[in-house]
Amino acid sequence: MNLSGQAGSTKGYKHTLEFGLKRKGILNPMADREKSAEFIAMQYKNKKGINNPLYGLHKSKETLDKIIKLVYVYDSISTSFIGAPQLNVLNILIWEKIP
Secondary structure (H helix, E strand, O other), rough: OOOOOOOOOOOOOOOOHHHHHHHHHHOOOOOOOOOHHHHHHHHHHHHHHHHHHOOOOOOOHHHHHHHOOOOEEOOOOOOEEEEEEEEEOOOOOEEEEEE
16 A cells, blocks of 8 residues: 555655664564464465466576576696586586697
8 A cells, every 4th residue: 555645656765864764673564573373374375386476487598697696616736727617508517628
């Protein structure tokens, strides 16, 4: 429900500092509340499989390059380079040993 004094969107509205201070810690109405097992089960069910907003989405190679931190492996004695993980054509991370 929109409780704004004006009609329209509240996007971009900045709360006052006083409002923020009133909602911290025990003054927050949701502080220290335990969620029931039914509620947790419902939340889990609502985001599983096809209900998940990211279900069926495939990340591009560029996106995977941004989010994957590659690990380069070196031999600890000779400090020679052993290999690094690579993405194959299906964007699946595989290990390729580099000769």
